[in-house]
Each structure stands twice: as structure tokens, then as C-alpha cells.
Amino acid sequence: LTAGPGRALRVRYRLTPEPGVDPVARARHLAREQTVECPEGIAPEAEERALAAVEEIAARDDGSFDVTLAFPLEVTGGDLLQLVNVLWGNVSLQSDVRLERIDWPRALLDRFAGPAFGVEGVRRLCGSAPGRPLLATALKPLGSSPRELARRAAEAALGGVDLIKDDHGLGDQEWAPFRERVLTVAEHVARANRASGGATLYAPNLTGPVDRLPERLETVAEAGLRAALVAPMLLGLDTVRALAATSGLALIAHPAFAGSLVTGPGATGHALPPGVLFGDLFRLAGADAVVFPHAGGRFPFALDDCRDLERHLTAPLGALRGALPVFAGGIDAARLEQVIPLYGADVVYLIGGSLFLQPDVRAAASELARRVRRVPPRSAP
Amino acid sequence: LTAGPGRALRVRYRLTPEPGVDPVARARHLAREQTVECPEGIAPEAEERALAAVEEIAARDDGSFDVTLAFPLEVTGGDLLQLVNVLWGNVSLQSDVRLERIDWPRALLDRFAGPAFGVEGVRRLCGSAPGRPLLATALKPLGSSPRELARRAAEAALGGVDLIKDDHGLGDQEWAPFRERVLTVAEHVARANRASGGATLYAPNLTGPVDRLPERLETVAEAGLRAALVAPMLLGLDTVRALAATSGLALIAHPAFAGSLVTGPGATGHALPPGVLFGDLFRLAGADAVVFPHAGGRFPFALDDCRDLERHLTAPLGALRGALPVFAGGIDAARLEQVIPLYGADVVYLIGGSLFLQPDVRAAASELARRVRRVPPRSAP
Numbered sequence A, B: 001l002t003a004g005p006g007r008a009l010r011v012r013y014r015l016t017p018e019p020g021v022d023p024v025a026r027a028r029h030l031a032r033e034q035t036v037e038c039p040e041g042i043a044p045e046a047e048e049r050a051l052a053a054v055e056e057i058a059a060r061d062d063g064s065f066d067v068t069l070a071f072p073l074e075v076t077g078g079d080l081l082q083l084v085n086v087l088w089g090n091v092s093l094q095s096d097v098r099l100e101r102i103d104w105p106r107a108l109l110d111r112f113a114g115p116a117f118g119v120e121g122v123r124r125l126c127g128s129a130p131g132r133p134l135l136a137t138a139l140k141p142l143g144s145s146p147r148e149l150a151r152r153a154a155e156a157a158l159g160g161v162d163l164i165k166d167d168h169g170l171g172d173q174e175w176a177p178f179r180e181r182v183l184t185v186a187e188h189v190a191r192a193n194r195a196s197g198g199a200t201l202y203a204p205n206l207t208g209p210v211d212r213l214p215e216r217l218e219t220v221a222e223a224g225l226r227a228a229l230v231a232p233m234l235l236g237l238d239t240v241r242a243l244a245a246t247s248g249l250a251l252i253a254h255p256a257f258a259g260s261l262v263t264g265p266g267a268t269g270h271a272l273p274p275g276v277l278f279g280d281l282f283r284l285a286g287a288d289a290v291v292f293p294h295a296g297g298r299f300p301f302a303l304d305d306c307r308d309l310e311r312h313l314t315a316p317l318g319a320l321r322g323a324l325p326v327f328a329g330g331i332d333a334a335r336l337e338q339v340i341p342l343y344g345a346d347v348v349y350l351i352g353g354s355l356f357l358q359p360d361v362r363a364a365a366s367e368l369a370r371r372v373r374r375v376p377p378r379s380a381p
Helices: A023-033 A044-049 A080-088 A118-127 A146-159 A178-196 A210-222 A237-246 A274-284 A303-316 A333-342 A361-374 B023-033 B046-048 B081-088 B118-125 B146-160 B179-195 B212-222 B238-248 B274-284 B303-314 B333-342 B361-374
Strands: A010-016 A053-059 A065-072 A097-103 A134-139 A163-166 A201-203 A226-229 A249-254 A289-293 A322-326 A349-351 B008-017 B053-059 B067-074 B097-103 B134-139 B163-166 B201-203 B227-230 B250-253 B289-293 B324-328 B349-350
Touching: A010 A023, A023 A053, A023 A065, A023 A163, A044 B134, A080 A097, A097 A274, A118 A249, A118 B324, A134 A146, A134 A322, A134 A361, A146 A361, A178 A201, A178 A210, A201 A226, A201 A249, A201 A322, A210 A237, A210 B238, A226 A237, A226 B333, A237 A249, A237 B212, A249 B289, A274 A289, A274 A303, A289 A303, A289 B023, A289 B212, A303 A322, A303 A333, A333 A349, A333 A361, B008 B023, B023 B053, B023 B067, B081 B250, B097 B274, B118 B250, B134 B146, B134 B324, B134 B361, B146 B163, B146 B179, B146 B361, B163 B227, B179 B201, B179 B212, B201 B227, B201 B250, B227 B238, B238 B250, B238 B274, B274 B289, B289 B303, B303 B324, B303 B333, B333 B349, B333 B361
Parallel strands: A134 A163, A134 A349, A163 A201, A226 A249, A249 A289, A289 A322, A322 A349, B134 B163, B134 B349, B163 B201, B227 B250, B250 B289, B289 B324, B324 B349
Antiparallel strands: A010 A065, A010 A097, A053 A065, B008 B067, B008 B097, B053 B067
């Protein structure tokens, strides 16, 4: 990661300086804040090594500016958290700036393993042919017993759902302690798979306490499971990276707690576009699939955000495997057919609450699975 | 954590429903989103156990509503991350809501150990008498060699600074690899302490990769250090909790990456007030001190935010120790005397860049230390 030509991390920020603030001076402050974090004159040699360069400032019609900073690669030290800190550390505390896009240099990408399974690996785990979207559901609600959850999971599996993930609120509550819940649900899903000849994948939720993760991973292995749900902004992005590298599990990332960070037409965050946080960064951290609320549901994201996320997760990014967007948050049977033609085949549609509301969950799941297999996804561009 | 009278977690949210949305229905959705996360009718028994109750809805003059939800304690399962998920998980993705305050039930607080050192413990580590604020500085800049950093740290220590923390951008960069940097700086600070008879505390930055934390902790122990800097929103809040519980180090928490989460007059976040995130939650996670940008510097927080943070960190909170606010982000010698009378004695003032800009760092530090000892803090209320 030695500095040198073509070995910089280029990041574009959107700057809206307060009235009277010189945008060039503000851009230089930004470069300083995110690297040497000190006034000029303390250590000229260190600044020569580590200070980001202001490469471009372009005025926009709305009075804001597009500012491109070039960071010497070595400021990250090859560490994911220091990378995030360089991108959005101190300036997260300033209200006149947000991050727009990152040009990833190959030398930096090559420091990260990314998804251990990726799109093809997840398909393999749940026995899906390429060329069609996957169908997922969320096991709920919190407050249910392991048996109740297992019964619901088995119905969904018998109906042909590809992937069942725990609701991200399921932890180690007394109503359904982690070990008992995971073993019971896994057993019922395995039995359903044997009965149907299917390969529904069950992904239990891995959350805190972090010092119990090793014990939880043992339970997951004991249950014969190959996937887990994680919430990177709760668990910590680098804990997810470490899990991706060592657990042998396909990881489905959940956006809990992360919403306040993302920008977008209906969002109020001022940090990062959904494609950068849930796309670039989650993929770099090793998420094999990323849950995101689809437009038109009960979350304020736009269709463009969803398309952008699909692109960030599936487009080439160094040697990193692609990851699957998991569109959720209010997709039901009625909307499924309208949504499928908008995306390519490497997408997961998650139908949660509305599925378990049906009197015959198995039949309803089966009908959803048929639709996902029948409606042609958008053909490759 | 069994449910029962007086055993609920009460949280007040500020709701600004879209035009035409019924606030009562919206409040009920909020309660549902953060617990059972499913439509009514799937599992009435589970809902009886886990669904939050809407306890109060009060209209405000500005068209918004104060909504108080009461969560059954057991939804958290006693886990910090699931607690945060309940407070601000899915609704982080919705733009019409923010969190205002939390009434902490004793039964929940008692599940967490909080700061291992607290205000008195940190004073003990740096040999400070009670009744006066502490003086801190930040070791910088990124790009310096271990020797350059060590020389600066020694000057600050000789000048009587109580606490020297690494800049939060110092990781494991080739210019100053973690082990070499920490051992070199620690040695110079120890030598300065022997020369001056002081007890300046040096806190190196602990960041990723998380799987190298055990090795880093060994280096810190080998260097004879008793404190470390952590950025909870990067490292993960529960990783910080685990470090507080097991490392034997006093932890100074840094707000990097966390800014996009906090509300405030000049902030654009829509999540939590600084007092709740940096006060309640960081304290619960075991931070002994919390760095926060003081009003009037280069970050957009107000004086009220700073006072509020002091209160959240130092006021009684179950059996948890108090923690020190570390006001930073542009305090210099000139402002120090104006700021000290605004706060009590249990506060740290961090003067970073402007200190190392002085031609004689030791003399400048010494003058700052004199001021911190001389100006009377606000007397106890």
C-alpha cells in the first residue's frame, strides 16, 4: 500500500458550505480532518505522507460543490475500520458534508476477501439454479416459542422458500433462547427438506454478546446450518468481516440501526448513499446477501436506491464475489410480479409478515415460489 | 427480566407523521416495528409477551407528537445490541421519527457493568486530586514516525498533561506500526513521568482488525499501559462492552462515524440526542470517558448538547459509575478559561492541534495545566 501514482483512494463528497465559507478552504479542511486532523505547520513530513489531496472542486447549480479527495492508500493501514474512519469518521459530526461515491483502487480491494460465498455460493447452498431470483422469508414474531417458530419455518420450507432468516430481533430471549431455538428450527427445516427434496437454507440471527459468538457458532455448526443473519452496524463491520473470513457461514446482512446513516430522497441521513453503505462497504466486509427495504413499502427509499444497491452488490468490484440484494420491508404476493421485471436474476425477494398471515402458509409459500420461478427477471443489460 | 409492573423500558420518540397519517396508528406501527415486526393476527400470544405498548401520545405545537412506548424488558434478552436494536433498529430507516429520551429501569441497568474505572478510577490512574478538571491532548498527526510521536507525547507529559490519547486515525500504518508506536510512546511517557514525578496516562488507539485485538491488548499490557482509545461506532458497541469487562483498561470512547446518528440544533442526524448516544449508551457499554466536540469549535454542536452530555455521563444511573466528558474539537488556550466555569470538576478538556503548534510544547502544556488547576469549575448544583 505504498503511496505512488494510481495508488490513491478517490472519494467524492458533496459539500454545502455555510454562507460566507470559502469552498476551497472548506475542502482543504475536509481533507485535513479525515487524515492528519491538525493545523498546518506541526509536522510537514507527516503531512506529505498522509494528508489527502483536494483533487477537484466542481460547483453545482444548487449552490453545493462536488469535492474529490485523494487519500494515500496507506492511511487505511489495510484495516476496514480505519478505512471507514477515513471515509466517514470525524466528518460524520459535520452537517455540511456527505459522501457520494468511492473509486476503489484494486490495491485496496485486494486487501479484503469480501463475500466467502457470493451469489453462486448462496445458490449452491439452497440448491437453486442460476437465472432466477430467490425467495426468502423472515421467521417471526419475537415472543414466539422455539416450537412455534419451527412450525412456521417448516411450512415455509415445505412451500419451497429458498431462504429463511430469523427476524433480526430474535436473540437469546427467555421465550426462545438461542440454542433451543436454533436447534429446534434447524431440525424442523431439515425434516421439511427431506420430505420435499428441497434445500431451504435457514439463517439464524447472530448478535451480542460478542463474547458468546464462539459458543453460538458451535450451536450453528451442531445444527448443521450454513448461513447466519448479522446486523453489521450493531455487531460492528469488522466483526462481520472476521465472521465471513472464519465462520464458514454465508452471511446475510441486515440494515438495523444503519438507517440514520444513509442519504436518499426520503431518508434524512446525511452520511452515505445506500449503494455505498449497504453495497460497497457491506460487500467489502463479506456480506453474501444484504437486506434492504424495497421502495413502496413502509420505508422511505426510492426505486433508484434499490437499483443502485443491486448494481453495487453485483457489478464487478476487484476480485470480490458479488452479493445478493434481499428486497424486503413490505413486498407481498401482489407486488412481487411487478417488482421482478425491474431487476436481474441475482436478487432475493423476502416476503415476511404477509406470508405468515395466510391461513395456509405452505400453500401461500408455494404460490410465491411459483411466481418467483415463472416471472422473467430483467434480462442482462 | 420477567415482565410485570414497573418492569418496562420506557422510551420517548418524537414523531412527525406525513400529512394525512393518523398519529395513533403511526405510534402503534412504531411499537410493532421495534418488537414483533409483523401485522396483527399472526401470533396473538407472542404479541402479548413482546409487543411494546403505546403509553402516551402528546401533540406538540409544531405538529409533531411525543410518543412514549413501553417495552417489556425481556425483548432485550439482557443483550446490549438487542437493546440498541429495540431502541433504534428498523426505525432508523424511517424518516418521520427520532428518539428523545430513555427511562432506564434499574432491572435493566443492573444487567450491565458499565465503566470499569469511572471518574474516580481515571483520576486514580493519572494521579489527579478530585475537584479539578483534567487536561488531555491527542497525539498526532497520522504520518508521523513512532519517534516523532513519542517526542511530542513526552513534551506534553513533562508539561503536566493528565491524559494523552492517540489520534483515532492512528492504527497500524507502515509509518508507525501499532506495536512499535505503542511501545515507543509508552516508554517516552514513562520516562517523562519519572523525570517529572507525574503520572500522565497514555491511551493508544485500539481499532481493527478485531481478530488482532488480543495481540494488541498484549502489546498494551507489555507497555505497562492502563488505558486505551476506542471508537464504539466503528469497533461495535458490544466489543467495547466486552473490552471494558475484560481488558483491565480504562476506555476513552471516540465519536468517529457516530455523528450521523445524533440530533441537535446544528446536526443533521435524526436518530438520538448526543446525551443518549454518547451519554447513556456509551456509559452502559463501559466507556470511562467520552470525547465530544465542544460547541464553538469546528463541529456544529450547541452548548446545551455539551451540558446535556455532562449530565448523562455523571448523573446517577443505577449502580453504574460515572464517566468523564472529554470536550475537544477546537478548544484552545484562549477558550479554556471561558469554558471551565460552565462545567463541574469531573470533565476533561482536550487541547490537541493547537498545543503541538506551539514552539515550546512543554511550556505551553504546562501553562494549560496551570489554568485547568487554577480556574474554578462550576460548583456542584
